[in-house]
Amino acid sequence: PFVTAEQAAAFDVTLTDLDDVIARADFLSLHVPATPETTGMMNAARIAQMKDGAYLLNMARGPLIEPDALLDALDRGKLAGAGLDVFVTEPPAPDDRLRDHPSVIATPHTASLTLDGRLRMERMAVERVLAFFSGATPPDVVNPDVLT
Structure with a gap:
């Protein structure tokens, strides 16, 4: 919603709907600020739209992903894995399940x-x-x- 058709054309890209991208991506990488519009954007409903076996990567801001929804998708095998450079709380608590989940590669906000x-x-x-x-x-x- 923040990029004009002219700006997209200058980079030879096609603007598309977020839900369409989510449904088609094998790897979905988030690179947006945490705003009221983006906080929790990857919730259970959106994660359910992702391809089975896809990967979710977040190098932007922790609050973009609802942690419980991501954990559920990883535990059920809906997603093959996640790459996280950010967490809702940083540093993540020692008992944060995402930090040590076997299907998560986590880095300490150093991307x-x-x-x-x-x-x-x-x-x-x-x-x-x-x-x-x-x-x-x-x-x-x-x-x-x-x-x-």
Whole structure:
């Protein structure tokens, strides 16, 4: 809902419905902020829409996934596995079942902690600040109306 048709065309991608993507994906990777609209977006109903044997990856924010719904899907074999770099509570409690679940690969919120990743983020931040202060619209702005 935040990307225009023009922005999608610039990247040669097709906009589609989230539920359609969920139903078709073998690997569903979440990369959105935690907002009122996205918190709990991967609930029991959405996870049920996923392909049997699919994988759910969350490198964004813990509250995007309802933990009990994910645990149920993993325990029943609905999902083959999950990759989690984030948890609802960080660090996860010692008794958090997702932390030690045999079908979960968990990392301690370090997905962007590579030298190359940090250098790219720093460069992109500087480029966008310079663009803004030179009067240009920074690239990748999905809500340019807030700049006016």
